[in-house]
Amino acid sequence: MKSYKLVIAALATTTTVLAAPAARAATPVTFAMNAWIGFAPLFVAADKKFFGAYPIRFVHMETGINAAVVSGSVDSADLSMNQVIGDHLKGFDIKIVMPIDYSNGADAIVARKSITSVADLRGKTIPLDTTSYSELLLAYALHQAKLTLADVKSTNMPASDVPAALLGGHAVAGVTWAPHISMVTGNPKFHALFTSAAAPGLITDNFAVKTSFLKAHPDAMPAIIKGFLEGEDYIKSHPAESYGIIGKALGISPADASSQYKLVINPNLPEMKYMMTGSGHFKIIPYKSNVALVTKLMRLQGEIKSNQSVTEPDLFDAKYISAMK
Incomplete structure (x- = not known):
């Protein structure tokens, strides 16, 4: 929440106090997820109010996460690549806008x-x-x-x-x-x-939304990505406090939070850009290769017909990550 100082102007011998414009009302963003250590920066950013005018409200769900975001009952969700591919083939316009984490032994x-x-x-x-x-x-x-x-x-x-x-x-x-x-x-x-x-980058958690949400709230994702990155930095600079926040969010001890966090990696901004666009040089499987692997598996399992095709622009909206500096 922004704070504004009163502007005081002396006009001749009269002092006039000009009221500042009202602070921008917060727009909560619901995020459907299950309990997972990879969301650590989100938990910390929410606790420290790093999301500014777009605070995240976590909606804990064991099942039905994909249906919740598709139906619009939540604004955003953690979706796997196969879920986003399946949604696209069913005609649902769901986009991945940010990599959250990739498994590092988890x-x-x-x-x-x-x-x-x-x-x-x-x-x-x-x-x-x-x-x-x-x-x-x-x-x-x-x-x-x-x-x-x-x-x-x-x-x-x-x-x-x-x-x-x-x-x-x-x-x-x-x-x-x-x-x-x-x-x-x-x-x-x-x-x-x-x-x-x-296989770094093979198993990812992804911040996904409907394109209708992006159109209705164009400033939401820049605020959320910025807050997420600040949450990552805060974990590094304030580990003891952060693991307490993360542990509370997951219902585990700070020590367990610290131990489990070693099994995932939250990508930094250059790594995010590489994962979504292929720009850069990192030992991570980029989304383009991930989509190919997942699509091949879904075809083998009969979840995708041989005449159905998927391309990355159907699944990702990389402009928010690309615009970050």
């Missing part, structure tokens, strides 16, 4: 230690959440080992149930994410076979 293929390579997964039953990026991580790892999803037996299961399936002896390997990974690797008979740290 997603993993976990397996018994007798499984020493991804190639050893051939023919094995692999429990994972097939509606999530877990399938993309598995497909990517298999491709690196010259295998495909057809070489394993994927079975759909919530990520939170994967540890019980493995520890109970129902499978020798599975795909899940933090904090469920440590529930498996805490057992000396299991290890992380392949993690997202080996």
